[in-house]
Amino acid sequence: MTPPLFVTSDETLLDELLRLAAAAGATPEVAEAGTALRSWTAAPLVLVGADAAEETARLGPHRRAGVHVVSWGPVPHELFRTALALGAESVTELPRSDTWLTETLTDLGDDAPARSLVVGVVGGSGGAGATTFACALGQVAARTGHAVVVDCDPLGPGVDRVLGLESHDGFRWDALCQTTGRLSGRALREALPRRGRLGVLSWYSGTAGSLQAFAVREALSAARRGHDVVVVDLPRSTAPLVEEVVARCDLVVVVVQPTVAGVASTARLVPRLGTGPQLRLVVRGSGLDPRAVARATGVPVLAEMSDQRGLAEAIDLGLGPVRSPRGRLGRAAADVLAQVSVMGRAA
Ligand SMILES: Nc1ncnc2c1ncn2[C@@H]1O[C@H](COP(=O)(O)OP(=O)(O)O)[C@@H](O)[C@H]1O
Ligand SMILES: [Mg+2]
Numbered sequence: 001m002t003p004p005l006f007v008t009s010d011e012t013l014l015d016e017l018l019r020l021a022a023a024a025g026a027t028p029e030v031a032e033a034g035t036a037l038r039s040w041t042a043a044p045l046v047l048v049g050a051d052a053a054e055e056t057a058r059l060g061p062h063r064r065a066g067v068h069v070v071s072w073g074p075v076p077h078e079l080f081r082t083a084l085a086l087g088a089e090s091v092t093e094l095p096r097s098d099t100w101l102t103e104t105l106t107d108l109g110d111d112a113p114a115r116s117l118v119v120g121v122v123g124g125s126g127g128a129g130a131t132t133f134a135c136a137l138g139q140v141a142a143r144t145g146h147a148v149v150v151d152c153d154p155l156g157p158g159v160d161r162v163l164g165l166e167s168h169d170g171f172r173w174d175a176l177c178q179t180t181g182r183l184s185g186r187a188l189r190e191a192l193p194r195r196g197r198l199g200v201l202s203w204y205s206g207t208a209g210s211l212q213a214f215a216v217r218e219a220l221s222a223a224r225r226g227h228d229v230v231v232v233d234l235p236r237s238t239a240p241l242v243e244e245v246v247a248r249c250d251l252v253v254v255v256v257q258p259t260v261a262g263v264a265s266t267a268r269l270v271p272r273l274g275t276g277p278q279l280r281l282v283v284r285g286s287g288l289d290p291r292a293v294a295r296a297t298g299v300p301v302l303a304e305m306s307d308q309r310g311l312a313e314a315i316d317l318g319l320g321p322v323r324s325p326r327g328r329l330g331r332a333a334a335d336v337l338a339q340v341s342v343m344g345r346a347a
Helices: 011-024 033-039 050-058 078-086 098-107 130-141 173-178 185-191 213-226 240-247 260-273 290-297 311-316 328-346
Strands: 005-007 029-031 046-049 067-072 090-094 117-123 147-151 198-201 229-233 251-256 278-284 301-305
Touching: 005 011, 005 033, 011 046, 011 067, 011 090, 011 098, 029 033, 033 050, 046 050, 050 067, 050 078, 067 078, 078 090, 090 098, 098 185, 098 213, 117 130, 117 213, 117 240, 117 328, 130 147, 130 198, 130 229, 130 251, 130 328, 147 213, 173 213, 185 213, 213 229, 213 240, 251 260, 251 290, 251 328, 260 278, 260 290, 278 290, 278 328, 290 301, 301 328
Parallel strands: 005 029, 005 046, 046 067, 067 090, 117 229, 117 251, 147 198, 147 229, 251 278, 278 301
Antiparallel strands: none
16 A cells, blocks of 8 residues: 655654654655655655655645644644645644544555545436435445445435334434534445444434534545445536535436436536536436537436336335346446546546
């Protein structure tokens, strides 16, 4: 495994970082600011000491995820500006955040996925089949790795219910809204209601759900660290928080019904999804030619599928939408995941 990179010349800070790394079973590479860029891109995690932050920022390192600025003792105010220039995700004070740092370093261990995929799913029009497809993607992804379906649609049916996990114990959004510290990927994975390698993050059924920015950010970042595939069931909404979630996705699948109304709604939605993630269509049901749907929306088609027979029954039985891998939904989800992982590797 490529080691995490610690950039500092501050001995007190380094001692503490090395102690935490040892507790987490990680062996870091230690560099001074001047030589930090050599391993900057390859390292799975970069911790830049407060002492080295300014000099490292001046070298103009490549923007990447997983960079944190750490300071021994209280964080001086100017450090935030430097951290911003570095593209750091956080500025962290030790020893106060020892636990978080140990967990983050532990996440780098063997069972943390090398590169996880975050796939958002949104309906081009209401009732297009987005929640169903999101759950299907989760079920199929869980055959080969850890997967989670994150429910970001407070007005949806509840992904736990669709997957037959509504009576399983585990964390819901409300528990996450109450946690203040940072969550490790593994801690989140183990806390969620799950069946086999598939977990769900949703609201308790019957409660009025809402999304809170802090909880959503923490959950998505921990979900990414703890799972191979994170599927986000997105609401059809233009709320700023939803736009932020969309921007955090590697890919957004728009489920579209090939009707005049379905295509018209999809064409309105697409420009609002921003330029961050790649967009692809999944065409559900029969009607207009998929090529015409792609032309009208300006988004390429990734998969087409006919309606799944026996869907309501499978869901009522608590089996989730994919009852058989050979069914239409199962095959379409497998097809999408296969193509997406190739796209992800090429990115
Ligand atoms: N692949 C599918 N095959 C057949 N029916 C589907 C499929 N996907 C969704 N549906 C039907 O459409 C309804 C709405 O699906 P849902 O996934 O909740 O849509 P959305 O999340 O886009 O609003 C479901 O109750 C189901 O009856
Ligand atoms: Mg839905």
